[in-house]
Amino acid sequence: xxxxxxxxxxxxxxxxxxxxxxxxxxxxxxxxxxxxxxxxxxxxxxxxxxxxxxxxxxxxxxxxxxxxxxxxxxxxxxxxxxxxxxxxxxxxxxxxxxxxxxxxxxxxxxxxxxxxxxxxxxxxxxxxxxxxxxxxxxxxxxxxxxxxxxxxxxxxxxxxxxxxxxxxxxxxxxxxxx
Numbered sequence: 229x230x231x232x233x234x235x236x237x238x239x240x241x242x243x244x245x246x247x248x249x250x251x252x253x254x255x256x257x258x259x260x261x262x263x264x265x266x267x268x269x270x271x272x273x274x275x276x277x278x279x280x281x282x283x284x285x286x287x288x289x290x291x292x293x294x295x296x297x298x299x300x301x302x303x304x305x306x307x308x309x310x311x312x313x314x315x316x317x318x319x320x321x322x323x324x325x326x327x328x329x330x331x332x333x334x335x336x337x338x339x340x341x342x343x344x345x346x347x348x349x350x351x352x353x354x355x356x357x358x359x360x361x362x363x364x365x366x367x368x369x370x371x372x373x374x375x376x377x378x379x380x381x382x383x384x385x386x387x388x389x390x391x392x393x394x395x396x397x398x399x400x401x402x403x404x405x406x
Contacts (some may be wrong), residue, residue: 289354
């Protein structure tokens with residue numbers, strides 16, 4: 229997909245909050261590298277699944293809310309549910325509010341995931357950094373109930389916390405792809 233003018237507007241708007249380190253990415257503009265990674269994730273999700281407009285989206289591990297803000301500004305999901313620990317949920321709630329992102333947002337304590345049917349589940353590393361018990365809870369209550377998912381993976385849980393390996397996930401999640 230080629231660079232759209234909307235990408236520049238959205239990245240500049242999100243980068244206007246806080247004081248992120250920004251770098252010049254010619255010829256596109258000056259942005260925080262984190263937002264470019266979120267844009268990459270968005271473009272990959274959209275190329276796999278189409279528009280996110282009117283979808284119920286869940287994000288496991290939300291950082292400051294950058295991914296959801298970008299998605300909310302480029303598409304209009306029906307709802308966006310966040311799973312994380314309370315201080316992170318509070319930060320994201322403030323961030324999304326300050327940016328005036330439209331939409332319905334739900335904030336759920338990620339240490340005790342509730343069962344949820346979503347159209348799309350996203351996790352940028354967080355799922356791959358959880359204990360096996362918590363990974364299994366997310367699998368049964370959230371991930372396996374969704375027809376679409378996107379996980380950015382590292383091996384921290386598998387190597388240090390006794391969690392699932394990437395091979396396990398490919399086996400456990402029907403029709404998953406690397």
